[in-house]
Amino acid sequence: MERNAQHAFDAEEVMAYLDGELEARRAAALAAHLVSCSECQEVAQGFRALSERMLSFEVERPSVGMNETMLAALNSSNSLKKTVPSGSEQNKPWNWRRMFARPYVWAFAGLAVVALIFYASIPNLLTAHKAAELAVQRATGLSAPLEDRQAFSATTFKTPTEPSGTDAIVGGAAPEPASPASGDELKAPENVGPMIVQTASLNILAANYNEASTAIEKLAAVHGGYVEKLGASAQTGNARALSATLRIPTKQLDGFLADVRKLGHVEREDRENEQVSDQYVDLQARLKSARATEQRLIELLGTRTGKLQDVLEAERELARIRGEIESMQGQSALLVHRVNYATVQVNLNEEYRQVLGSGTVSTGTKIRNALVEGFTNLEEGAVALLVFVFAVGPSLLFWVAILLAPGWFVWKRFRVRARG
């Protein structure tokens, strides 16, 4: 079948011509050429002979049963969409090889694996979510009513609300503390009952800030308390805020808090009761023993005579004991004061209304600030993206590899099958 390269038509074209697959113009040219070219005639004859020869590979006719089976299948398919299971392969109850060769089986298996992973991780997520909820409830004091929690000093959580450093401290403006009578203070309030130090904290959003801020001081005075610390901040373009630490007589606490709540919307309220009976009792016992020691030393110094050194030593000891006694008395007084006077932290915030044109910042500065902020955001965003990629990338790659490998395998098989 080797052909001369100089020849106008090659053998493949002759073959295509005989198969009726040559384009019309080329076919006409080849037909004309064939009349005169004996070489091409020979080639054409070769192809024809081969086709004839191949036809000798005959097969018998199919059996008549095939017709009947097919017509039965056609009739049994009431709806054409319905599948008609028939034939030997479909009648087989289960064929693992066929099943695993199907792409959708693999896809389904992949989905199932993903679902399983989710299912396994959901309980953990729920637990974390519940814990977070519980923490929030505890922190906001929603888990138990205030009245109940007064009895449980240990279960409440204190939330420190300290005035920020930027606030202008206007302590000087605060009214002079109503100095408690020192004689009362040293006495324990009720020796029979437990000694409890009460602390309360309130965040209040007031519609009328001026009225509320003056009312706080007045209320403290009315209830026999005093202002311990007062801070206020008023920045341009921001709501004003007042932070006050008040000391209110314990018996007046509930009444005072009720009055303060009327000043505005209570955003948050915390109360904490600390049991200090054991501290107090311990302090008193130590005080008593120190006083006894003091008394004995005084007696010793008065009655006994001895070396000067001994006398000096006894006096030193007496001075030390007296110092201790005073310190313990001070501690005791402080403790009693804390028990008698509850600490109330009030944070008053103004319900801010934006005022048009109130800004003191020029447009240029605003644009510059916006630009700086924009660049900062860009930088932070890029960093966050990098952090995300590094944090999640490896595991993502891992899962993609795990899930893609079977997918690739299925695709490969599918392609191979499609090609036959």
Add this chain to the structure above:
Amino acid sequence: MALFMNSDDQLILEFQQGAREAFVELFERYREPIYGFFRRRLEHPARAEELAQECFLALLQNVQRYEPRASFRSYLYGIAIHMVAAERRKSGREVAENEKLDSRAVEGNAAENSDAGIWVRNALGHLEQSEREILMLREYEQLSYGEIAAVLRMPVNTVRSRLFRARAALKNQLLPVK
């Protein structure tokens, strides 16, 4: 019968609309060719008949998904090719296909085949699989180059060149060299 005037592609579309006689007509037209297709490629006549039936059943079941992208013939033979490939994989004797083509001519239904037919079988068995498939689709199923390309999912030019190679190889085996 008006159906005789219709092309295969029209018939399958009519069957898609619910005309049963269209399927009967298609079945009548392709019953023997499809059987012949499987018979020439498989060892046992009974298995060939089963697969031919399954091929028509597959057509019946999936008719709603049929889209007239290529010719109906290439669609039908596409199903058949797919089934033969599955059958060969299943029997796990694809590698030994050539030897089988040789041997079955002798032990199979030699009575039905002339000596020339046995020679042709042997010669086909020695061809490379893809070339053999193209040649058989052309010679026995009478598919055009375009239809073969659609069935085997390869370019038409590849079909033409491989067909030429297959014919050249077969000619060398079957026809006396002058």
